[in-house]
Amino acid sequence: MDNAIATTHDAGVHEEHEHIALPQHRHHFETEEQQREAGSFGMWLFLLTEIMFFGGMFFAYLLYRNWYYPAFAAASNQLNVPMGAANTAILITSGFAMALGVYYAEVRDRKKLVIALIVTTIFGCAFLGVKYFEYKEKYELHHIPGSGFSVSMFVNPQAFPQYPDTFAEKPLAPDMAQHTQLFFFLYFAMTGMHALHMIIGIGLLVWLIWRANRGEFSEGYVAPIENFGLYWHFVDIVWLFLFPLLYLINRHPLK
Amino acid sequence: MAHDTEHHYHDPMNVTNPEHAEHHLVTPGQYSIVFGTLLVGTAITVGAAYVDMGVLNPIIALAIACTKAVIVILFFMHVKYQSRLIKMTVGAGFLTFIILIGMTLSDYMSRAWGLW
Numbered sequence: 402m403d404n405a406i407a408t409t410h411d412a413g414v415h416e417e418h419e420h421i422a423l424p425q426h427r428h429h430f431e432t433e434e435q436q437r438e439a440g441s442f443g444m445w446l447f448l449l450t451e452i453m454f455f456g457g458m459f460f461a462y463l464l465y466r467n468w469y470y471p472a473f474a475a476a477s478n479q480l481n482v483p484m485g486a487a488n489t490a491i492l493i494t495s496g497f498a499m500a501l502g503v504y505y506a507e508v509r510d511r512k513k514l515v516i517a518l519i520v521t522t523i524f525g526c527a528f529l530g531v532k533y534f535e536y537k538e539k540y541e542l543h544h545i546p547g548s549g550f551s552v553s554m555f556v557n558p559q560a561f562p563q564y565p566d567t568f569a570e571k572p573l574a575p576d577m578a579q580h581t582q583l584f585f586f587l588y589f590a591m592t593g594m595h596a597l598h599m600i601i602g603i604g605l606l607v608w609l610i611w612r613a614n615r616g617e618f619s620e621g622y623v624a625p626i627e628n629f630g631l632y633w634h635f636v637d638i639v640w641l642f643l644f645p646l647l648y649l650i651n652r653h654p655l656k
Numbered sequence: 657m658a659h660d661t662e663h664h665y666h667d668p669m670n671v672t673n674p675e676h677a678e679h680h681l682v683t684p685g686q687y688s689i690v691f692g693t694l695l696v697g698t699a700i701t702v703g704a705a706y707v708d709m710g711v712l713n714p715i716i717a718l719a720i721a722c723t724k725a726v727i728v729i730l731f732f733m734h735v736k737y738q739s740r741l742i743k744m745t746v747g748a749g750f751l752t753f754i755i756l757i758g759m760t761l762s763d764y765m766s767r768a769w770g771l772w
Contacts, residue, residue: 449749497691500732634732645717649705
Protein backbone atom coordinates (compact mmCIF):
# COMPACT_ATOMS: atom_id res chain seq x y z
CA MET A 402 0.00 0.00 0.00
CA ASP A 403 1.46 3.32 -1.00
CA ASN A 404 -0.61 5.60 1.22
CA ALA A 405 -2.65 5.62 4.39
CA ILE A 406 -6.00 6.20 2.69
CA ALA A 407 -5.75 3.08 0.63
CA THR A 408 -5.32 1.00 3.75
CA THR A 409 -8.49 2.27 5.42
CA HIS A 410 -11.07 0.37 3.41
CA ASP A 411 -11.86 -3.18 4.34
CA ALA A 412 -13.26 -5.87 2.11
CA GLY A 413 -16.85 -5.43 3.26
CA VAL A 414 -16.99 -1.75 2.38
CA HIS A 415 -15.31 -2.49 -0.91
CA GLU A 416 -17.83 -5.07 -2.05
CA GLU A 417 -20.75 -2.85 -1.16
CA HIS A 418 -19.75 -0.46 -3.92
CA GLU A 419 -19.33 -2.78 -6.86
CA HIS A 420 -21.44 -2.06 -9.97
CA ILE A 421 -24.18 -0.08 -8.32
CA ALA A 422 -26.55 1.62 -10.76
CA LEU A 423 -29.78 2.14 -8.82
CA PRO A 424 -31.35 5.63 -9.06
CA GLN A 425 -31.41 5.78 -5.24
CA HIS A 426 -27.71 4.91 -5.18
CA ARG A 427 -25.67 6.49 -7.95
CA HIS A 428 -22.08 5.35 -8.20
CA HIS A 429 -20.61 8.62 -6.90
CA PHE A 430 -22.30 8.19 -3.50
CA GLU A 431 -20.95 5.87 -0.84
CA THR A 432 -24.32 4.78 0.50
CA GLU A 433 -28.03 5.31 -0.16
CA GLU A 434 -28.26 7.35 3.05
CA GLN A 435 -25.48 9.64 1.86
CA GLN A 436 -27.23 10.28 -1.46
CA ARG A 437 -30.51 10.87 0.31
CA GLU A 438 -29.03 13.31 2.80
CA ALA A 439 -27.15 15.17 0.06
CA GLY A 440 -30.46 15.57 -1.79
CA SER A 441 -32.35 16.79 1.28
CA PHE A 442 -29.50 19.19 2.09
CA GLY A 443 -29.60 20.66 -1.42
CA MET A 444 -33.38 20.98 -1.34
CA TRP A 445 -33.26 22.79 2.01
CA LEU A 446 -30.62 25.21 0.71
CA PHE A 447 -33.01 26.06 -2.15
CA LEU A 448 -35.87 26.53 0.31
CA LEU A 449 -33.71 28.92 2.37
CA THR A 450 -33.33 31.14 -0.71
CA GLU A 451 -37.12 31.00 -1.00
CA ILE A 452 -37.48 32.11 2.64
CA MET A 453 -35.31 35.15 1.82
CA PHE A 454 -37.35 35.83 -1.33
CA PHE A 455 -40.73 35.82 0.43
CA GLY A 456 -39.16 37.35 3.53
CA GLY A 457 -38.35 40.56 1.65
CA MET A 458 -42.05 41.02 0.85
CA PHE A 459 -43.09 40.17 4.42
CA PHE A 460 -40.67 42.82 5.63
CA ALA A 461 -42.10 45.41 3.22
CA TYR A 462 -45.56 44.58 4.56
CA LEU A 463 -44.40 44.94 8.19
CA LEU A 464 -42.81 48.32 7.51
CA TYR A 465 -45.58 49.90 5.42
CA ARG A 466 -48.26 48.59 7.76
CA ASN A 467 -46.56 50.56 10.53
CA TRP A 468 -46.17 53.66 8.34
CA TYR A 469 -49.67 53.78 6.88
CA TYR A 470 -51.55 51.89 9.59
CA PRO A 471 -55.10 53.31 9.01
CA ALA A 472 -54.92 52.62 5.25
CA PHE A 473 -53.62 49.08 5.80
CA ALA A 474 -56.28 48.29 8.41
CA ALA A 475 -59.12 49.58 6.19
CA ALA A 476 -57.86 47.81 3.05
CA SER A 477 -57.16 44.56 4.90
CA ASN A 478 -60.69 44.46 6.33
CA GLN A 479 -62.08 44.44 2.81
CA LEU A 480 -60.52 40.99 2.18
CA ASN A 481 -62.82 37.98 2.32
CA VAL A 482 -62.08 36.03 5.54
CA PRO A 483 -64.35 32.99 4.81
CA MET A 484 -62.61 32.51 1.44
CA GLY A 485 -59.18 32.92 3.02
CA ALA A 486 -60.04 30.47 5.82
CA ALA A 487 -61.45 27.94 3.33
CA ASN A 488 -58.27 28.23 1.29
CA THR A 489 -56.16 27.62 4.40
CA ALA A 490 -58.08 24.39 5.08
CA ILE A 491 -57.82 23.39 1.41
CA LEU A 492 -54.05 23.95 1.41
CA ILE A 493 -53.55 22.03 4.67
CA THR A 494 -55.54 19.12 3.17
CA SER A 495 -53.38 19.23 0.06
CA GLY A 496 -50.27 19.13 2.27
CA PHE A 497 -51.70 16.18 4.22
CA ALA A 498 -52.26 14.26 0.96
CA MET A 499 -48.68 15.10 -0.10
CA ALA A 500 -47.29 13.81 3.22
CA LEU A 501 -49.23 10.56 2.71
CA GLY A 502 -47.79 10.42 -0.83
CA VAL A 503 -44.26 10.41 0.56
CA TYR A 504 -45.27 7.64 2.97
CA TYR A 505 -46.77 5.48 0.19
CA ALA A 506 -43.63 5.98 -1.91
CA GLU A 507 -41.58 4.80 1.08
CA VAL A 508 -43.68 1.64 1.52
CA ARG A 509 -43.58 1.12 -2.28
CA ASP A 510 -47.35 1.27 -2.85
CA ARG A 511 -47.62 2.57 -6.41
CA LYS A 512 -51.42 2.82 -6.54
CA LYS A 513 -51.86 4.75 -3.28
CA LEU A 514 -48.92 7.01 -4.17
CA VAL A 515 -50.62 7.98 -7.44
CA ILE A 516 -53.95 8.55 -5.64
CA ALA A 517 -52.28 10.71 -2.98
CA LEU A 518 -50.55 12.82 -5.64
CA ILE A 519 -53.83 13.25 -7.56
CA VAL A 520 -55.62 14.38 -4.37
CA THR A 521 -52.75 16.82 -3.72
CA THR A 522 -53.22 18.24 -7.23
CA ILE A 523 -57.01 18.53 -6.92
CA PHE A 524 -56.79 20.50 -3.67
CA GLY A 525 -54.01 22.65 -5.16
CA CYS A 526 -56.31 23.51 -8.09
CA ALA A 527 -59.21 24.18 -5.68
CA PHE A 528 -57.02 26.71 -3.88
CA LEU A 529 -56.31 28.54 -7.15
CA GLY A 530 -60.02 28.42 -8.01
CA VAL A 531 -60.96 30.21 -4.77
CA LYS A 532 -58.12 32.68 -5.39
CA TYR A 533 -59.59 33.43 -8.84
CA PHE A 534 -62.92 34.50 -7.29
CA GLU A 535 -61.09 36.66 -4.74
CA TYR A 536 -59.04 38.40 -7.45
CA LYS A 537 -62.19 38.84 -9.55
CA GLU A 538 -63.90 40.66 -6.66
CA LYS A 539 -60.89 43.00 -6.33
CA TYR A 540 -61.05 43.69 -10.06
CA GLU A 541 -64.73 44.55 -9.91
CA LEU A 542 -64.17 46.90 -6.94
CA HIS A 543 -61.26 48.64 -8.78
CA HIS A 544 -58.83 47.50 -6.10
CA ILE A 545 -56.07 46.58 -8.56
CA PRO A 546 -53.27 49.15 -8.04
CA GLY A 547 -52.69 51.49 -10.97
CA SER A 548 -54.59 54.08 -12.98
CA GLY A 549 -57.89 52.21 -12.55
CA PHE A 550 -57.63 52.12 -8.75
CA SER A 551 -60.56 53.61 -6.82
CA VAL A 552 -60.40 54.86 -3.23
CA SER A 553 -64.19 55.39 -3.02
CA MET A 554 -64.67 52.42 -0.67
CA PHE A 555 -62.19 53.94 1.79
CA VAL A 556 -63.15 57.63 1.62
CA ASN A 557 -66.88 56.80 1.63
CA PRO A 558 -67.40 53.40 3.30
CA GLN A 559 -71.07 54.14 4.05
CA ALA A 560 -71.79 53.76 0.32
CA PHE A 561 -70.96 50.03 0.56
CA PRO A 562 -73.51 48.45 2.93
CA GLN A 563 -72.93 45.05 1.26
CA TYR A 564 -69.46 44.98 2.90
CA PRO A 565 -70.26 45.12 6.64
CA ASP A 566 -66.62 45.22 7.78
CA THR A 567 -65.90 48.19 5.50
CA PHE A 568 -69.28 49.77 6.27
CA ALA A 569 -68.32 50.00 9.95
CA GLU A 570 -65.01 51.75 9.17
CA LYS A 571 -64.41 55.45 9.65
CA PRO A 572 -63.76 57.22 6.32
CA LEU A 573 -60.09 57.80 5.54
CA ALA A 574 -58.70 61.19 4.51
CA PRO A 575 -58.04 61.19 0.73
CA ASP A 576 -54.22 61.19 1.09
CA MET A 577 -54.28 58.27 3.56
CA ALA A 578 -56.84 56.47 1.37
CA GLN A 579 -54.33 56.57 -1.52
CA HIS A 580 -52.01 54.40 0.59
CA THR A 581 -54.52 51.53 0.41
CA GLN A 582 -52.98 51.04 -3.06
CA LEU A 583 -49.77 50.05 -1.32
CA PHE A 584 -51.65 47.42 0.67
CA PHE A 585 -53.22 45.99 -2.48
CA PHE A 586 -49.88 46.13 -4.31
CA LEU A 587 -48.32 44.01 -1.55
CA TYR A 588 -51.42 41.79 -1.40
CA PHE A 589 -51.16 40.98 -5.11
CA ALA A 590 -47.36 40.68 -5.03
CA MET A 591 -47.39 38.25 -2.08
CA THR A 592 -50.45 36.14 -2.94
CA GLY A 593 -49.50 36.33 -6.64
CA MET A 594 -45.98 34.97 -6.05
CA HIS A 595 -47.51 32.34 -3.77
CA ALA A 596 -50.01 31.40 -6.48
CA LEU A 597 -47.18 31.23 -9.05
CA HIS A 598 -45.39 28.76 -6.77
CA MET A 599 -48.63 26.74 -6.60
CA ILE A 600 -48.96 26.74 -10.41
CA ILE A 601 -45.35 25.58 -10.80
CA GLY A 602 -46.02 22.93 -8.13
CA ILE A 603 -49.12 21.66 -9.92
CA GLY A 604 -47.11 21.42 -13.15
CA LEU A 605 -44.47 19.35 -11.33
CA LEU A 606 -47.21 17.21 -9.74
CA VAL A 607 -48.62 16.26 -13.16
CA TRP A 608 -45.14 15.22 -14.24
CA LEU A 609 -44.61 13.25 -10.97
CA ILE A 610 -48.00 11.52 -11.27
CA TRP A 611 -47.08 10.36 -14.76
CA ARG A 612 -43.73 9.02 -13.54
CA ALA A 613 -45.22 7.52 -10.35
CA ASN A 614 -47.83 5.71 -12.46
CA ARG A 615 -44.98 4.06 -14.41
CA GLY A 616 -43.68 2.74 -11.07
CA GLU A 617 -40.54 4.89 -10.96
CA PHE A 618 -40.99 5.80 -7.28
CA SER A 619 -42.19 2.47 -5.87
CA GLU A 620 -38.88 0.58 -6.06
CA GLY A 621 -37.05 2.42 -3.29
CA TYR A 622 -36.30 5.63 -5.22
CA VAL A 623 -38.26 8.20 -3.19
CA ALA A 624 -36.10 11.34 -3.53
CA PRO A 625 -38.14 13.21 -6.21
CA ILE A 626 -41.37 12.67 -4.23
CA GLU A 627 -39.72 13.56 -0.93
CA ASN A 628 -38.06 16.73 -2.27
CA PHE A 629 -41.19 17.87 -4.07
CA GLY A 630 -43.02 17.29 -0.77
CA LEU A 631 -40.58 19.68 0.92
CA TYR A 632 -41.34 22.32 -1.74
CA TRP A 633 -45.11 21.83 -1.44
CA HIS A 634 -45.04 22.08 2.37
CA PHE A 635 -42.89 25.21 2.11
CA VAL A 636 -45.55 26.83 -0.11
CA ASP A 637 -48.13 25.81 2.55
CA ILE A 638 -46.09 27.53 5.26
CA VAL A 639 -45.93 30.77 3.27
CA TRP A 640 -49.74 30.76 3.14
CA LEU A 641 -49.96 29.97 6.89
CA PHE A 642 -48.33 33.40 7.41
CA LEU A 643 -50.03 35.25 4.54
CA PHE A 644 -53.52 34.40 5.75
CA PRO A 645 -53.36 35.92 9.28
CA LEU A 646 -51.14 38.84 8.25
CA LEU A 647 -53.20 39.95 5.24
CA TYR A 648 -56.73 38.92 6.30
CA LEU A 649 -56.99 38.66 10.06
CA ILE A 650 -54.82 40.94 12.19
CA ASN A 651 -56.64 44.19 11.35
CA ARG A 652 -60.17 43.23 12.35
CA HIS A 653 -59.87 45.29 15.55
CA PRO A 654 -57.63 48.24 14.59
CA LEU A 655 -55.99 50.17 17.40
CA LYS A 656 -57.88 53.39 18.06
CA MET B 657 -1.29 1.49 -8.79
CA ALA B 658 -2.15 5.16 -8.87
CA HIS B 659 -5.24 4.40 -10.89
CA ASP B 660 -6.13 1.57 -8.54
CA THR B 661 -5.93 3.82 -5.48
CA GLU B 662 -8.15 6.41 -7.12
CA HIS B 663 -10.71 3.87 -8.19
CA HIS B 664 -11.01 2.19 -4.81
CA TYR B 665 -10.89 5.32 -2.69
CA HIS B 666 -13.68 5.25 -0.14
CA ASP B 667 -13.75 7.44 2.89
CA PRO B 668 -14.93 5.13 5.68
CA MET B 669 -16.38 8.16 7.45
CA ASN B 670 -19.08 8.20 4.82
CA VAL B 671 -20.12 4.65 5.54
CA THR B 672 -19.97 4.62 9.32
CA ASN B 673 -20.76 8.30 9.89
CA PRO B 674 -22.99 8.47 12.98
CA GLU B 675 -24.47 11.68 11.55
CA HIS B 676 -26.50 9.59 9.14
CA ALA B 677 -29.73 9.39 11.09
CA GLU B 678 -31.65 6.16 11.14
CA HIS B 679 -34.32 6.34 8.47
CA HIS B 680 -37.62 6.98 10.19
CA LEU B 681 -41.11 6.64 8.74
CA VAL B 682 -43.90 8.90 9.97
CA THR B 683 -47.10 6.82 9.82
CA PRO B 684 -50.44 7.90 8.28
CA GLY B 685 -51.89 7.91 11.82
CA GLN B 686 -49.31 10.46 12.96
CA TYR B 687 -49.91 12.54 9.82
CA SER B 688 -53.65 12.52 10.62
CA ILE B 689 -52.97 13.92 14.10
CA VAL B 690 -50.80 16.67 12.56
CA PHE B 691 -53.54 17.38 9.98
CA GLY B 692 -56.20 17.69 12.72
CA THR B 693 -53.95 19.94 14.80
CA LEU B 694 -53.38 22.26 11.84
CA LEU B 695 -57.12 22.52 11.13
CA VAL B 696 -57.86 23.27 14.80
CA GLY B 697 -55.11 25.92 14.73
CA THR B 698 -56.75 27.52 11.70
CA ALA B 699 -60.13 27.60 13.46
CA ILE B 700 -58.58 29.16 16.58
CA THR B 701 -56.75 31.85 14.62
CA VAL B 702 -59.93 32.85 12.73
CA GLY B 703 -61.93 32.92 15.99
CA ALA B 704 -59.25 34.92 17.80
CA ALA B 705 -59.27 37.56 15.04
CA TYR B 706 -62.84 38.52 15.94
CA VAL B 707 -62.09 39.01 19.66
CA ASP B 708 -60.83 42.50 20.44
CA MET B 709 -57.53 42.02 22.28
CA GLY B 710 -55.87 45.29 21.26
CA VAL B 711 -52.16 44.94 20.55
CA LEU B 712 -52.36 41.23 21.34
CA ASN B 713 -54.39 40.42 18.18
CA PRO B 714 -51.45 40.37 15.73
CA ILE B 715 -49.15 38.81 18.34
CA ILE B 716 -51.52 35.88 18.94
CA ALA B 717 -52.14 35.45 15.19
CA LEU B 718 -48.38 35.30 14.56
CA ALA B 719 -47.81 32.94 17.51
CA ILE B 720 -50.41 30.51 16.12
CA ALA B 721 -48.93 30.81 12.59
CA CYS B 722 -45.42 30.11 13.95
CA THR B 723 -46.68 27.09 15.92
CA LYS B 724 -48.38 25.68 12.81
CA ALA B 725 -45.28 26.32 10.70
CA VAL B 726 -43.06 24.52 13.24
CA ILE B 727 -45.46 21.53 13.25
CA VAL B 728 -45.36 21.38 9.43
CA ILE B 729 -41.53 21.65 9.41
CA LEU B 730 -41.03 19.00 12.11
CA PHE B 731 -43.50 16.37 10.89
CA PHE B 732 -44.67 16.96 7.29
CA MET B 733 -41.13 17.96 6.33
CA HIS B 734 -39.55 15.28 8.58
CA VAL B 735 -36.99 17.64 10.14
CA LYS B 736 -37.54 16.04 13.56
CA TYR B 737 -36.15 12.77 12.15
CA GLN B 738 -33.34 14.20 10.02
CA SER B 739 -29.60 14.32 10.70
CA ARG B 740 -28.02 17.17 12.62
CA LEU B 741 -26.72 18.60 9.32
CA ILE B 742 -30.26 19.17 8.04
CA LYS B 743 -31.46 20.50 11.41
CA MET B 744 -28.56 22.96 11.49
CA THR B 745 -29.27 24.03 7.90
CA VAL B 746 -32.92 24.77 8.65
CA GLY B 747 -32.08 26.57 11.90
CA ALA B 748 -29.30 28.60 10.27
CA GLY B 749 -31.69 29.72 7.52
CA PHE B 750 -34.30 31.06 9.91
CA LEU B 751 -31.62 32.66 12.10
CA THR B 752 -30.16 34.47 9.05
CA PHE B 753 -33.64 35.60 8.07
CA ILE B 754 -34.34 37.01 11.57
CA ILE B 755 -30.97 38.81 11.58
CA LEU B 756 -31.69 40.41 8.18
CA ILE B 757 -35.17 41.53 9.29
CA GLY B 758 -33.87 42.77 12.65
CA MET B 759 -31.03 44.82 11.17
CA THR B 760 -33.17 46.33 8.40
CA LEU B 761 -35.93 47.20 10.88
CA SER B 762 -33.48 48.78 13.33
CA ASP B 763 -32.18 50.92 10.45
CA TYR B 764 -35.66 52.18 9.59
CA MET B 765 -36.58 52.71 13.24
CA SER B 766 -33.45 54.69 14.09
CA ARG B 767 -33.49 56.99 11.04
CA ALA B 768 -36.93 58.23 10.09
CA TRP B 769 -39.46 56.69 12.46
CA GLY B 770 -42.41 59.06 12.79
CA LEU B 771 -41.16 61.41 10.04
CA TRP B 772 -43.18 60.05 7.10
